[in-house]
Amino acid sequence: MAERKLNGGLKAALEYGPILAFFIGYLQLKDQVISIAGTDYSGFLVVTALFIPLMVLTTGLLWALTGSLSRMQLATVVLVVVFGGLSVWLQDERFFKMKPTMIYLLFAGVLGFGLMRGQSYLRSVMGETLPMRDEGWMILTKRIALFFLALAITNEVIWRSLSTDAWVNFKTFGLTAAMFAFFLSQGRLLQTYGIEKDKV
Missing domain, CATH: 1.10.132 (Topoisomerase I; Chain A, domain 4)
Structure with a gap:
């Protein structure tokens, strides 16, 4: 798939939007403990759990809109899934x-x-x-x-x-x-x- 140029504002929103969303979510939930399926999770872990699919989604949109992803973008989303998933799974x-x-x-x-x-x-x-x-x-x-x-x-x-x-x-x-x-x-x-x- 040939690489296509993307509007600078949209590209920035897709790249930095998840980070900003994580920050806002953390501010809202940092002092809370949320029970999910009988297990208590800190606000930090809940925001982390939401950040993972958001990061995957925005990276997927970048690929769909531009036709390519850099190795840095691929490595970043993989490590987000791995380390974010470990944090939520192990509650650490x-x-x-x-x-x-x-x-x-x-x-x-x-x-x-x-x-x-x-x-x-x-x-x-x-x-x-x-x-x-x-x-x-x-x-x-x-x-x-x-x-x-x-x-x-x-x-x-x-x-x-x-x-x-x-x-x-x-x-x-x-x-x-x-x-x-x-x-x-x-x-x-x-x-x-x-x-x-x-x-x-």
Whole structure:
């Protein structure tokens, strides 16, 4: 299926909507205990249980509307299902809190493996939308791999040492802000190694 372009607003809503919905749901249910089929679940676990199908649904809609999904999107939804499902099944919110750690470690590991082979796997994902010379791709890939590793460590520190409220705020706003700030800081690299599209 050929990839189709999607309206930027709709794409952002499908990608970030589930995260915002999780945050709002958590604020509403965080102090509640809900009994389902004779089993008591914390508000956090109920919101997690609702987040899983919502994430699957929005990812499926992205695929249906664009005709493709990135490896990052596929890995994310799989880990959401696995770690979210474990949290609900075992009634242990730690599994879901570990999910960002696993995602970022996976991405950092894959990018790092490519670097050891002298390749930029990032280029295979973003090369068409971000034309850049090979040297630039290697530098950017190394920086992103280290950035993902830093995010994984930060997530572990926060969920293990701070409250659930703090972790939810970090997951909803902190990670998004960190991503935005990181890519904004790469402007000089893109200017130095970027290639004009009409020259590609």
